[in-house]
Amino acid sequence: MVSPDGYVRVTAAGLRAVPLAHLLSELDADLDLPPSTASGACLASIAGYTEWASQTTPALSVGWDWRIATSGCRVRYERHGEVRSNIMLVNARCEDLGELATLAVLGVAVDNLEWERAVDDYITNRYACHLSNITVTESRPSL
Amino acid sequence: MRVISGAVAGLPDGYYGRVAHYRHRVFVEQLGWRLQVQDGAEVDQFDRPDTVYVMVEDEAGNIAGCSRLLPTTQPYLLAEVFPQLLNGLPPPSDARVWELSRFAAMDFNARAATPLAQFASSATALLMRASVACAAERGAQRLITVSPVGIERLIRRLGLQAHRAGPPMIIDGHAIFACWIEVHRSENA
Numbered sequence: 001m002v003s004p005d006g007y008v009r010v011t012a013a014g015l016r017a018v019p020l021a022h023l024l025s026e027l028d029a030d031l032d033l034p035p036s037t038a039s040g041a042c043l044a045s046i047a048g049y050t051e052w053a054s055q056t057t058p059a060l061s062v063g064w065d066w067r068i069a070t071s072g073c074r075v076r077y078e079r080h081g082e083v084r085s086n087i088m089l090v091n092a093r094c095e096d097l098g099e100l101a102t103l104a105v106l107g108v109a110v111d112n113l114e115w116e117r118a119v120d121d122y123i124t125n126r127y128a129c130h131l132s133n134i135t136v137t138e139s140r141p142s143l
Numbered sequence: 144m145r146v147i148s149g150a151v152a153g154l155p156d157g158y159y160g161r162v163a164h165y166r167h168r169v170f171v172e173q174l175g176w177r178l179q180v181q182d183g184a185e186v187d188q189f190d191r192p193d194t195v196y197v198m199v200e201d202e203a204g205n206i207a208g209c210s211r212l213l214p215t216t217q218p219y220l221l222a223e224v225f226p227q228l229l230n231g232l233p234p235p236s237d238a239r240v241w242e243l244s245r246f247a248a249m250d251f252n253a254r255a256a257t258p259l260a261q262f263a264s265s266a267t268a269l270l271m272r273a274s275v276a277c278a279a280e281r282g283a284q285r286l287i288t289v290s291p292v293g294i295e296r297l298i299r300r301l302g303l304q305a306h307r308a309g310p311p312m313i314i315d316g317h318a319i320f321a322c323w324i325e326v327h328r329s330e331n332a
Contacts, residue, residue, distance in 0.1 A: 002232040006287075006308045006323045023310060024318055051292065051318070053310035058230045061310035061320075063292065084295050086230065086307045099304075 002058045007088035009096070010060070012105055015089065018054045020062060022118040025050040027127060047080065050119045061086045064110055066119060077116040083107055144207065144266060146273040148197040151190075160184065162196055165206045169247040174291075177315050189213055189220050189244070197277050199248065199270045208248030208270035212278050215240045221289045221321055228289060228321035230309025235287060241278045243288040243324070246270070268301055275303070279326045286324040295322055 002008055010018075027048040047067035054060040065080040083106040089097040097105075151159045163184035170176045170185055179187045195212040213219040215235045219242040222234030248267035278286055287308070288294065298305045304325040311320035 002230050002309075004232070006229075006232060006306065008230070024313065026318070049292070049296075051311055058232075059310050061230070061307055063295070063307075063311075065296070082299070084299065084307060086309055 002086075003088075006086060008058050008060055008086055009088050009090045009094070011092065012089055015060070015087065015105070015109060018056055018060055020052040020054055020060065020113065022115070022122065023051040023053050025119045025122045025126075027123060048119075048123065050115065050122075052113070052115065059086075062106065062110065077119060079107070079110060083110050144202065144269055145200050146197065146269065147200060148195065148273065148277045150195055151192060154196065158198065159196070161206055162198060162209045163190070165209055166245055166247065168251065169249050170245070173249060174317070176317065187220075189218065189223075191217075193217060195277060195281065197270065197274045199266045199273065201250070201252070201266070203252070205250075205252060207250050207264075207266040209245065210243055210247070210270060210274045211245040212274065212281070212283075213242045213244065214238065214281075215242055215287070220244045221287060225289050225312075225314070225319070225321070228309060228312060228319070232308065238282055239284040241281065241283040241286055243274055243278070243286045244290070246274070246288065246290055246294060267297060271297065271301055271303070275324065275326055283326050285326055288322050288324065289319060290322065292318050292320050295320070298322065298324060 025048060027046070047065065049063060049065045051061070051063040053062070062083055062085045064083045066077050067080045069076055069078045082103050085102075085106055087102060087106065088099075089102040089105055091097060147154065147158060163181075163186050166185040167180060167183055171178055171180060178185050189211070193214070197210045197212065198206055199208040201207045215222065216238055219234075221228065221242055221244075222236075226234050248264055248270045250264060250266060275286065292311045295305070295307060305322055308321035308323060311318045
């Protein structure tokens with residue numbers, strides 16, 4: 001149940017046992033899309049956020065910022081900044097682990113989630129007409 | 144920039160109307176929200192005599208941001224319209240909990256007035272801190288806000304203590320959510 005302070009309290013093991021499903025993803029509204037005549041790689045400013053939630057009651061809610069990073073010939077999504085959530089992790093005695101410890105565990109959980117494909121599919125479909133103006137010259141082995 | 148706050152009766156002449164028009168420009172014209180409109184002003188049932196407004200005005204006298212504070216002991220937006228955003232928790236009714244809504248800080252005189260740009264401006268930071276302080280003066284220990292999800296990034300960047308109440312929901316095509324802000328800890332941030 002939801003605590004009066006709005007947190008859903010769960011152990012780390014309980015968190016790992018709950019699947020999170022992709023809810024929505026958005027590009028940042030200030031994305032400076034290039035004109036249709038642009039050519040070449042135009043990836044530096046592509047960033048956004050994504051939201052995931054459990055199907056449980058109450059729902060666990062997790063969101064984070066992402067950006068598309070390039071490294072050599074690789075193009076990949078990466079989490080940017082801390083995870084935002086309604087979760088407070090507790091130990092076996094139901095004592096709060098605190099915000100910092102919770103953020104650390106959530107960061108690891110998100111990085112193990114393999115979220116990139118879901119975000120890429122969602123963003124590609126949602127912004128198909130815009131993203132068609134961006135020419136990506138590199139291969140995308142990590143997506 | 145300067146901050147002006149208070150209930151309608153305590154605001155300088157004309158400011159309430161200016162806020163309502165500013166909200167129309169932001170929420171109806173820029174963000175496309177389907178809200179009640181009267182003569183180019185955005186006003187709803189929660190704009191009452193006890194509603195507290197916080198405004199930021201720039202050096203030229205233009206409104207650069209505004210927010211609305213409502214006590215949860217009286218009808219408020221989240222409880223009346225969006226209780227599903229609380230993830231099953233009953234809407235609070237507590238003199239120590241106030242609602243923050245209609246938060247906007249869009250500078251229409253800037254070259255790029257876009258929804259995300261508002262979250263990066265100095266007016267935004269000033270407005271958020273002033274809103275928290277204004278609520279604290281009225282006895283608030285916590286704020287609950289119903290807002291676009293982007294505001295959570297702003298809250299975190301300002302170092303305020305906050306966490307979401309549950310997953311965002313798409314309502315009228317816009318992703319909104321409810322978020323708790325700890326007033327006392329945030330005041331010391």
